[in-house]
Amino acid sequence: MLRSDFWRWSSDELSRLVAPAGPATSVELKVVVPEEAHAFTCAALGVDLDWAATRRVWFLDTPDLALERSGVVARLRQIGDGRDDSVIKLRPGRPVAAKRCTVEVDAMPGRLVRTTAIRKRLRHGMAESRRPWSAFFCRTQRILFASQAPAGLTIDDLVAHGPVGVRRIKVVPDGLDRRLTVERWTFPDGSWILELSTRCAAAEALEVAARTAEVLRAHRVEAIGPQETKTHATLAYFSR
Incomplete structure:
Protein backbone atom coordinates (compact mmCIF):
# COMPACT_ATOMS: atom_id res chain seq x y z
CA MET A 1 0.00 0.00 0.00
CA LEU A 2 1.30 3.43 -0.93
CA ARG A 3 0.91 5.90 1.93
CA SER A 4 1.55 9.59 1.39
CA ASP A 5 -0.19 12.92 1.71
CA PHE A 6 -0.85 12.79 -2.01
CA TRP A 7 -2.02 9.51 -3.58
CA ARG A 8 -3.14 6.40 -1.73
CA TRP A 9 -4.12 3.12 -3.33
CA SER A 10 -3.07 -0.51 -3.35
CA SER A 11 -1.66 -2.35 -6.35
CA ASP A 12 -4.87 -4.43 -6.40
CA GLU A 13 -7.06 -1.31 -6.56
CA LEU A 14 -5.02 0.08 -9.45
CA SER A 15 -5.01 -3.29 -11.28
CA ARG A 16 -8.80 -3.49 -11.19
CA LEU A 17 -8.98 -0.20 -13.11
CA VAL A 18 -6.10 -0.81 -15.48
CA ALA A 19 -6.55 -4.43 -16.53
CA PRO A 20 -9.84 -4.07 -18.46
CA ALA A 21 -8.39 -1.24 -20.55
CA GLY A 22 -5.29 -3.10 -21.78
CA PRO A 23 -1.56 -2.46 -21.45
CA ALA A 24 -1.59 0.96 -23.19
CA THR A 25 -3.43 2.59 -20.29
CA SER A 26 -1.64 5.50 -18.64
CA VAL A 27 -2.15 7.11 -15.26
CA GLU A 28 -2.38 10.86 -14.68
CA LEU A 29 -1.46 11.86 -11.15
CA LYS A 30 -3.16 15.11 -10.09
CA VAL A 31 -3.19 17.21 -6.95
CA VAL A 32 -4.98 20.50 -6.26
CA VAL A 33 -3.01 22.99 -4.19
CA PRO A 34 -4.92 24.98 -1.53
CA GLU A 35 -5.60 28.57 -2.61
CA GLU A 36 -3.59 30.06 0.24
CA ALA A 37 -0.53 28.10 -0.96
CA HIS A 38 -0.68 29.04 -4.68
CA ALA A 39 1.99 31.75 -4.59
CA PHE A 40 4.34 29.73 -2.39
CA THR A 41 3.96 26.61 -4.54
CA CYS A 42 4.73 28.44 -7.79
CA ALA A 43 7.77 30.08 -6.22
CA ALA A 44 9.00 26.77 -4.79
CA LEU A 45 8.76 25.12 -8.20
CA GLY A 46 10.28 28.10 -10.01
CA VAL A 47 7.12 28.77 -12.00
CA ASP A 48 5.81 32.14 -13.20
CA LEU A 49 2.44 31.48 -14.79
CA ASP A 50 1.98 35.13 -15.75
CA TRP A 51 4.34 34.43 -18.66
CA ALA A 52 2.34 31.44 -19.92
CA ALA A 53 0.01 31.77 -22.87
CA THR A 54 -3.68 31.93 -21.95
CA ARG A 55 -6.09 29.22 -23.01
CA ARG A 56 -9.86 29.32 -22.66
CA VAL A 57 -12.08 26.40 -21.74
CA TRP A 58 -15.82 25.82 -21.88
CA PHE A 59 -17.73 22.84 -20.52
CA LEU A 60 -21.13 21.94 -21.95
CA ASP A 61 -23.90 20.62 -19.72
CA THR A 62 -27.53 21.22 -18.85
CA PRO A 63 -28.31 24.11 -16.46
CA ASP A 64 -28.79 21.60 -13.62
CA LEU A 65 -25.64 19.59 -14.57
CA ALA A 66 -27.45 16.40 -15.57
CA LEU A 67 -24.52 15.44 -17.80
CA GLU A 68 -22.01 15.59 -14.95
CA ARG A 69 -24.26 13.42 -12.78
CA SER A 70 -24.23 10.83 -15.58
CA GLY A 71 -20.44 10.80 -15.71
CA VAL A 72 -20.13 12.50 -19.11
CA VAL A 73 -17.85 15.46 -19.85
CA ALA A 74 -18.17 17.63 -22.98
CA ARG A 75 -15.44 20.25 -23.34
CA LEU A 76 -14.30 22.87 -25.85
CA ARG A 77 -10.82 24.35 -25.57
CA GLN A 78 -9.27 27.34 -27.34
CA ILE A 79 -5.52 26.89 -27.13
CA GLY A 80 -4.51 29.91 -29.20
CA ASP A 81 -1.89 28.45 -31.52
CA GLY A 82 -4.18 26.72 -33.99
CA ARG A 83 -4.76 23.61 -31.89
CA ASP A 84 -8.27 24.19 -30.56
CA ASP A 85 -10.04 20.96 -29.70
CA SER A 86 -13.15 19.28 -28.38
CA VAL A 87 -13.38 16.23 -26.14
CA ILE A 88 -15.98 13.83 -24.85
CA LYS A 89 -15.05 11.90 -21.71
CA LEU A 90 -16.75 9.18 -19.71
CA ARG A 91 -16.03 8.96 -15.97
CA PRO A 92 -15.89 6.14 -15.08
CA GLY A 93 -14.87 5.06 -18.56
CA ARG A 94 -14.64 1.76 -20.37
CA PRO A 95 -12.66 0.49 -23.39
CA VAL A 96 -14.17 1.61 -26.69
CA ALA A 97 -13.17 0.32 -30.13
CA ALA A 98 -12.77 3.68 -31.84
CA LYS A 99 -10.01 5.71 -33.42
CA ARG A 100 -8.46 8.42 -31.24
CA CYS A 101 -9.96 6.81 -28.13
CA THR A 102 -7.74 6.93 -25.06
CA VAL A 103 -8.27 5.23 -21.73
CA GLU A 104 -6.37 6.36 -18.67
CA VAL A 105 -6.71 6.42 -14.91
CA ASP A 106 -7.16 9.81 -13.21
CA ALA A 107 -5.60 9.71 -9.76
CA MET A 108 -6.22 12.44 -7.19
CA PRO A 109 -5.83 12.19 -3.42
CA GLY A 110 -8.80 10.08 -2.32
CA ARG A 111 -9.98 9.45 -5.89
CA LEU A 112 -9.08 6.87 -8.54
CA VAL A 113 -11.23 6.61 -11.68
CA ARG A 114 -10.82 5.27 -15.21
CA THR A 115 -11.56 7.81 -17.95
CA THR A 116 -12.37 7.15 -21.61
CA ALA A 117 -11.87 10.11 -23.96
CA ILE A 118 -12.11 10.94 -27.65
CA ARG A 119 -10.63 14.24 -28.85
CA LYS A 120 -11.12 16.13 -32.07
CA ARG A 121 -8.85 18.90 -33.32
CA LEU A 122 -10.70 22.03 -34.41
CA ARG A 123 -9.72 24.85 -36.74
CA HIS A 124 -8.15 27.81 -34.98
CA GLY A 125 -10.86 30.09 -33.59
CA MET A 126 -13.63 27.56 -34.18
CA ALA A 127 -14.22 27.12 -30.43
CA GLU A 128 -15.72 30.64 -30.33
CA SER A 129 -17.83 30.37 -33.47
CA ARG A 130 -21.60 30.42 -33.26
CA ARG A 131 -22.66 26.97 -34.43
CA PRO A 132 -24.77 24.12 -33.08
CA TRP A 133 -22.67 22.29 -30.50
CA SER A 134 -22.81 19.10 -32.56
CA ALA A 135 -20.67 20.81 -35.23
CA PHE A 136 -17.71 20.70 -32.84
CA PHE A 137 -17.87 16.94 -32.28
CA CYS A 138 -17.31 14.07 -34.71
CA ARG A 139 -19.68 11.15 -35.15
CA THR A 140 -17.59 8.88 -32.91
CA GLN A 141 -17.64 11.46 -30.13
CA ARG A 142 -21.41 11.81 -30.42
CA ILE A 143 -21.81 8.02 -30.19
CA LEU A 144 -19.65 7.96 -27.07
CA PHE A 145 -21.72 10.81 -25.63
CA ALA A 146 -25.01 9.00 -26.30
CA SER A 147 -23.74 5.79 -24.69
CA GLN A 148 -23.84 7.31 -21.19
CA ALA A 149 -25.76 10.62 -21.37
CA PRO A 150 -29.34 10.80 -20.02
CA ALA A 151 -31.84 9.29 -22.44
CA GLY A 152 -33.03 11.74 -25.09
CA LEU A 153 -30.38 14.36 -24.31
CA THR A 154 -28.31 15.52 -27.29
CA ILE A 155 -25.19 17.68 -27.48
CA ASP A 156 -27.24 20.49 -29.03
CA ASP A 157 -29.45 20.57 -25.90
CA LEU A 158 -26.51 21.69 -23.74
CA VAL A 159 -25.49 25.16 -22.60
CA ALA A 160 -21.99 26.58 -22.21
CA HIS A 161 -20.40 26.88 -18.77
CA GLY A 162 -17.43 29.20 -19.16
CA PRO A 163 -15.08 30.36 -20.38
CA VAL A 164 -12.43 29.97 -17.73
CA GLY A 165 -8.92 31.27 -18.40
CA VAL A 166 -6.11 28.72 -18.15
CA ARG A 167 -2.35 29.24 -17.92
CA ARG A 168 -0.15 26.16 -18.16
CA ILE A 169 3.58 25.46 -17.83
CA LYS A 170 5.62 22.25 -17.73
CA VAL A 171 8.66 22.09 -15.45
CA VAL A 172 11.09 19.45 -14.15
CA PRO A 173 11.52 20.13 -10.41
CA ASP A 174 14.84 19.30 -8.77
CA GLY A 175 14.87 15.63 -7.85
CA LEU A 176 12.17 14.55 -10.32
CA ASP A 177 13.02 12.77 -13.57
CA ARG A 178 9.85 13.75 -15.39
CA ARG A 179 7.90 16.84 -16.33
CA LEU A 180 5.32 18.28 -13.97
CA THR A 181 2.44 20.25 -15.46
CA VAL A 182 1.36 23.32 -13.48
CA GLU A 183 -2.07 24.71 -14.44
CA ARG A 184 -3.85 27.75 -13.05
CA TRP A 185 -7.55 28.08 -13.84
CA THR A 186 -8.83 31.62 -13.17
CA PHE A 187 -12.56 32.30 -12.85
CA PRO A 188 -14.28 35.63 -13.61
CA ASP A 189 -14.34 36.63 -9.93
CA GLY A 190 -10.55 36.23 -9.71
CA SER A 191 -10.57 32.95 -7.75
CA TRP A 192 -8.09 30.29 -8.81
CA ILE A 193 -7.55 26.58 -9.00
CA LEU A 194 -3.92 25.44 -9.10
CA GLU A 195 -3.33 21.85 -10.19
CA ALA A 210 5.74 7.74 -4.42
CA ARG A 211 8.67 9.58 -6.01
CA THR A 212 6.57 12.57 -7.10
CA ALA A 213 5.06 12.91 -3.63
CA GLU A 214 8.54 12.76 -2.09
CA VAL A 215 9.84 15.52 -4.38
CA LEU A 216 6.80 17.74 -3.81
CA ARG A 217 7.14 17.36 -0.05
CA ALA A 218 10.82 18.28 -0.37
CA HIS A 219 9.66 21.51 -2.04
CA ARG A 220 7.19 21.96 0.87
CA VAL A 221 4.20 21.54 -1.43
CA GLU A 222 1.18 20.27 0.50
CA ALA A 223 -1.81 18.23 -0.64
CA ILE A 224 -4.34 19.47 1.88
CA GLY A 225 -7.81 20.92 1.42
CA PRO A 226 -10.56 20.00 -1.10
CA GLN A 227 -9.48 17.83 -4.03
CA GLU A 228 -12.08 18.46 -6.72
CA THR A 229 -11.62 18.09 -10.46
CA LYS A 230 -11.27 21.17 -12.65
CA THR A 231 -14.40 20.01 -14.49
CA HIS A 232 -16.53 19.93 -11.34
CA ALA A 233 -15.17 23.24 -10.05
CA THR A 234 -15.91 24.98 -13.37
CA LEU A 235 -19.40 23.55 -13.73
CA ALA A 236 -20.23 24.40 -10.11
CA TYR A 237 -18.98 27.97 -10.54
CA PHE A 238 -20.90 28.78 -13.72
CA SER A 239 -24.10 26.99 -12.71
CA ARG A 240 -24.53 29.01 -9.51
Whole structure:
Protein backbone atom coordinates (compact mmCIF):
# COMPACT_ATOMS: atom_id res chain seq x y z
CA MET A 1 0.00 0.00 0.00
CA LEU A 2 1.30 3.43 -0.93
CA ARG A 3 0.91 5.90 1.93
CA SER A 4 1.55 9.59 1.39
CA ASP A 5 -0.19 12.92 1.71
CA PHE A 6 -0.85 12.79 -2.01
CA TRP A 7 -2.02 9.51 -3.58
CA ARG A 8 -3.14 6.40 -1.73
CA TRP A 9 -4.12 3.12 -3.33
CA SER A 10 -3.07 -0.51 -3.35
CA SER A 11 -1.66 -2.35 -6.35
CA ASP A 12 -4.87 -4.43 -6.40
CA GLU A 13 -7.06 -1.31 -6.56
CA LEU A 14 -5.02 0.08 -9.45
CA SER A 15 -5.01 -3.29 -11.28
CA ARG A 16 -8.80 -3.49 -11.19
CA LEU A 17 -8.98 -0.20 -13.11
CA VAL A 18 -6.10 -0.81 -15.48
CA ALA A 19 -6.55 -4.43 -16.53
CA PRO A 20 -9.84 -4.07 -18.46
CA ALA A 21 -8.39 -1.24 -20.55
CA GLY A 22 -5.29 -3.10 -21.78
CA PRO A 23 -1.56 -2.46 -21.45
CA ALA A 24 -1.59 0.96 -23.19
CA THR A 25 -3.43 2.59 -20.29
CA SER A 26 -1.64 5.50 -18.64
CA VAL A 27 -2.15 7.11 -15.26
CA GLU A 28 -2.38 10.86 -14.68
CA LEU A 29 -1.46 11.86 -11.15
CA LYS A 30 -3.16 15.11 -10.09
CA VAL A 31 -3.19 17.21 -6.95
CA VAL A 32 -4.98 20.50 -6.26
CA VAL A 33 -3.01 22.99 -4.19
CA PRO A 34 -4.92 24.98 -1.53
CA GLU A 35 -5.60 28.57 -2.61
CA GLU A 36 -3.59 30.06 0.24
CA ALA A 37 -0.53 28.10 -0.96
CA HIS A 38 -0.68 29.04 -4.68
CA ALA A 39 1.99 31.75 -4.59
CA PHE A 40 4.34 29.73 -2.39
CA THR A 41 3.96 26.61 -4.54
CA CYS A 42 4.73 28.44 -7.79
CA ALA A 43 7.77 30.08 -6.22
CA ALA A 44 9.00 26.77 -4.79
CA LEU A 45 8.76 25.12 -8.20
CA GLY A 46 10.28 28.10 -10.01
CA VAL A 47 7.12 28.77 -12.00
CA ASP A 48 5.81 32.14 -13.20
CA LEU A 49 2.44 31.48 -14.79
CA ASP A 50 1.98 35.13 -15.75
CA TRP A 51 4.34 34.43 -18.66
CA ALA A 52 2.34 31.44 -19.92
CA ALA A 53 0.01 31.77 -22.87
CA THR A 54 -3.68 31.93 -21.95
CA ARG A 55 -6.09 29.22 -23.01
CA ARG A 56 -9.86 29.32 -22.66
CA VAL A 57 -12.08 26.40 -21.74
CA TRP A 58 -15.82 25.82 -21.88
CA PHE A 59 -17.73 22.84 -20.52
CA LEU A 60 -21.13 21.94 -21.95
CA ASP A 61 -23.90 20.62 -19.72
CA THR A 62 -27.53 21.22 -18.85
CA PRO A 63 -28.31 24.11 -16.46
CA ASP A 64 -28.79 21.60 -13.62
CA LEU A 65 -25.64 19.59 -14.57
CA ALA A 66 -27.45 16.40 -15.57
CA LEU A 67 -24.52 15.44 -17.80
CA GLU A 68 -22.01 15.59 -14.95
CA ARG A 69 -24.26 13.42 -12.78
CA SER A 70 -24.23 10.83 -15.58
CA GLY A 71 -20.44 10.80 -15.71
CA VAL A 72 -20.13 12.50 -19.11
CA VAL A 73 -17.85 15.46 -19.85
CA ALA A 74 -18.17 17.63 -22.98
CA ARG A 75 -15.44 20.25 -23.34
CA LEU A 76 -14.30 22.87 -25.85
CA ARG A 77 -10.82 24.35 -25.57
CA GLN A 78 -9.27 27.34 -27.34
CA ILE A 79 -5.52 26.89 -27.13
CA GLY A 80 -4.51 29.91 -29.20
CA ASP A 81 -1.89 28.45 -31.52
CA GLY A 82 -4.18 26.72 -33.99
CA ARG A 83 -4.76 23.61 -31.89
CA ASP A 84 -8.27 24.19 -30.56
CA ASP A 85 -10.04 20.96 -29.70
CA SER A 86 -13.15 19.28 -28.38
CA VAL A 87 -13.38 16.23 -26.14
CA ILE A 88 -15.98 13.83 -24.85
CA LYS A 89 -15.05 11.90 -21.71
CA LEU A 90 -16.75 9.18 -19.71
CA ARG A 91 -16.03 8.96 -15.97
CA PRO A 92 -15.89 6.14 -15.08
CA GLY A 93 -14.87 5.06 -18.56
CA ARG A 94 -14.64 1.76 -20.37
CA PRO A 95 -12.66 0.49 -23.39
CA VAL A 96 -14.17 1.61 -26.69
CA ALA A 97 -13.17 0.32 -30.13
CA ALA A 98 -12.77 3.68 -31.84
CA LYS A 99 -10.01 5.71 -33.42
CA ARG A 100 -8.46 8.42 -31.24
CA CYS A 101 -9.96 6.81 -28.13
CA THR A 102 -7.74 6.93 -25.06
CA VAL A 103 -8.27 5.23 -21.73
CA GLU A 104 -6.37 6.36 -18.67
CA VAL A 105 -6.71 6.42 -14.91
CA ASP A 106 -7.16 9.81 -13.21
CA ALA A 107 -5.60 9.71 -9.76
CA MET A 108 -6.22 12.44 -7.19
CA PRO A 109 -5.83 12.19 -3.42
CA GLY A 110 -8.80 10.08 -2.32
CA ARG A 111 -9.98 9.45 -5.89
CA LEU A 112 -9.08 6.87 -8.54
CA VAL A 113 -11.23 6.61 -11.68
CA ARG A 114 -10.82 5.27 -15.21
CA THR A 115 -11.56 7.81 -17.95
CA THR A 116 -12.37 7.15 -21.61
CA ALA A 117 -11.87 10.11 -23.96
CA ILE A 118 -12.11 10.94 -27.65
CA ARG A 119 -10.63 14.24 -28.85
CA LYS A 120 -11.12 16.13 -32.07
CA ARG A 121 -8.85 18.90 -33.32
CA LEU A 122 -10.70 22.03 -34.41
CA ARG A 123 -9.72 24.85 -36.74
CA HIS A 124 -8.15 27.81 -34.98
CA GLY A 125 -10.86 30.09 -33.59
CA MET A 126 -13.63 27.56 -34.18
CA ALA A 127 -14.22 27.12 -30.43
CA GLU A 128 -15.72 30.64 -30.33
CA SER A 129 -17.83 30.37 -33.47
CA ARG A 130 -21.60 30.42 -33.26
CA ARG A 131 -22.66 26.97 -34.43
CA PRO A 132 -24.77 24.12 -33.08
CA TRP A 133 -22.67 22.29 -30.50
CA SER A 134 -22.81 19.10 -32.56
CA ALA A 135 -20.67 20.81 -35.23
CA PHE A 136 -17.71 20.70 -32.84
CA PHE A 137 -17.87 16.94 -32.28
CA CYS A 138 -17.31 14.07 -34.71
CA ARG A 139 -19.68 11.15 -35.15
CA THR A 140 -17.59 8.88 -32.91
CA GLN A 141 -17.64 11.46 -30.13
CA ARG A 142 -21.41 11.81 -30.42
CA ILE A 143 -21.81 8.02 -30.19
CA LEU A 144 -19.65 7.96 -27.07
CA PHE A 145 -21.72 10.81 -25.63
CA ALA A 146 -25.01 9.00 -26.30
CA SER A 147 -23.74 5.79 -24.69
CA GLN A 148 -23.84 7.31 -21.19
CA ALA A 149 -25.76 10.62 -21.37
CA PRO A 150 -29.34 10.80 -20.02
CA ALA A 151 -31.84 9.29 -22.44
CA GLY A 152 -33.03 11.74 -25.09
CA LEU A 153 -30.38 14.36 -24.31
CA THR A 154 -28.31 15.52 -27.29
CA ILE A 155 -25.19 17.68 -27.48
CA ASP A 156 -27.24 20.49 -29.03
CA ASP A 157 -29.45 20.57 -25.90
CA LEU A 158 -26.51 21.69 -23.74
CA VAL A 159 -25.49 25.16 -22.60
CA ALA A 160 -21.99 26.58 -22.21
CA HIS A 161 -20.40 26.88 -18.77
CA GLY A 162 -17.43 29.20 -19.16
CA PRO A 163 -15.08 30.36 -20.38
CA VAL A 164 -12.43 29.97 -17.73
CA GLY A 165 -8.92 31.27 -18.40
CA VAL A 166 -6.11 28.72 -18.15
CA ARG A 167 -2.35 29.24 -17.92
CA ARG A 168 -0.15 26.16 -18.16
CA ILE A 169 3.58 25.46 -17.83
CA LYS A 170 5.62 22.25 -17.73
CA VAL A 171 8.66 22.09 -15.45
CA VAL A 172 11.09 19.45 -14.15
CA PRO A 173 11.52 20.13 -10.41
CA ASP A 174 14.84 19.30 -8.77
CA GLY A 175 14.87 15.63 -7.85
CA LEU A 176 12.17 14.55 -10.32
CA ASP A 177 13.02 12.77 -13.57
CA ARG A 178 9.85 13.75 -15.39
CA ARG A 179 7.90 16.84 -16.33
CA LEU A 180 5.32 18.28 -13.97
CA THR A 181 2.44 20.25 -15.46
CA VAL A 182 1.36 23.32 -13.48
CA GLU A 183 -2.07 24.71 -14.44
CA ARG A 184 -3.85 27.75 -13.05
CA TRP A 185 -7.55 28.08 -13.84
CA THR A 186 -8.83 31.62 -13.17
CA PHE A 187 -12.56 32.30 -12.85
CA PRO A 188 -14.28 35.63 -13.61
CA ASP A 189 -14.34 36.63 -9.93
CA GLY A 190 -10.55 36.23 -9.71
CA SER A 191 -10.57 32.95 -7.75
CA TRP A 192 -8.09 30.29 -8.81
CA ILE A 193 -7.55 26.58 -9.00
CA LEU A 194 -3.92 25.44 -9.10
CA GLU A 195 -3.33 21.85 -10.19
CA LEU A 196 -0.10 19.88 -10.45
CA SER A 197 -0.04 16.76 -12.61
CA THR A 198 2.17 14.25 -14.37
CA ARG A 199 1.49 11.23 -16.59
CA CYS A 200 3.13 7.82 -16.52
CA ALA A 201 2.60 4.26 -17.70
CA ALA A 202 0.26 2.22 -15.52
CA ALA A 203 3.00 -0.30 -14.74
CA GLU A 204 5.09 2.38 -13.02
CA ALA A 205 2.30 4.35 -11.39
CA LEU A 206 2.97 3.29 -7.80
CA GLU A 207 6.66 4.09 -8.09
CA VAL A 208 6.10 7.43 -9.86
CA ALA A 209 3.43 8.45 -7.35
CA ALA A 210 5.74 7.74 -4.42
CA ARG A 211 8.67 9.58 -6.01
CA THR A 212 6.57 12.57 -7.10
CA ALA A 213 5.06 12.91 -3.63
CA GLU A 214 8.54 12.76 -2.09
CA VAL A 215 9.84 15.52 -4.38
CA LEU A 216 6.80 17.74 -3.81
CA ARG A 217 7.14 17.36 -0.05
CA ALA A 218 10.82 18.28 -0.37
CA HIS A 219 9.66 21.51 -2.04
CA ARG A 220 7.19 21.96 0.87
CA VAL A 221 4.20 21.54 -1.43
CA GLU A 222 1.18 20.27 0.50
CA ALA A 223 -1.81 18.23 -0.64
CA ILE A 224 -4.34 19.47 1.88
CA GLY A 225 -7.81 20.92 1.42
CA PRO A 226 -10.56 20.00 -1.10
CA GLN A 227 -9.48 17.83 -4.03
CA GLU A 228 -12.08 18.46 -6.72
CA THR A 229 -11.62 18.09 -10.46
CA LYS A 230 -11.27 21.17 -12.65
CA THR A 231 -14.40 20.01 -14.49
CA HIS A 232 -16.53 19.93 -11.34
CA ALA A 233 -15.17 23.24 -10.05
CA THR A 234 -15.91 24.98 -13.37
CA LEU A 235 -19.40 23.55 -13.73
CA ALA A 236 -20.23 24.40 -10.11
CA TYR A 237 -18.98 27.97 -10.54
CA PHE A 238 -20.90 28.78 -13.72
CA SER A 239 -24.10 26.99 -12.71
CA ARG A 240 -24.53 29.01 -9.51
